[in-house]
Amino acid sequence: MFEDMEPRPARGAPLIALSREDLDDYSVGDLNTRIAGLEAEIARSRAAIDGKSSQRDAADAFFNFRP
DSSP: OGGGGSOOOOTTHHHHHHHHSOOTTOOHHHHHHHHHHHHHHHHHHHHHHHHHHHHHHHHHHHHTOOO
16 A cells, blocks of 8 residues: 555666666676666657657648647
C-alpha cells in the first residue's frame, strides 16, 4: 500500500546508472550479452520514434498543417 507513496525514479536514471557501471568485472561473454540487450533497447526506442513520427505526420495531414 505504501509503494504508491514512494517517489518514482527520475526519467533516464537507469541509463545513467548503466553508463556508470564498472565493466572491468564482466567477461567477454557478459559484455556481448550486455551489448545485445542495449541494441535491442535501441531498436525499441527507434520503433517508438517511428510510431510517434507517423502519428504526427497523420495528424499534420489531417489538419493540413504546413511548417
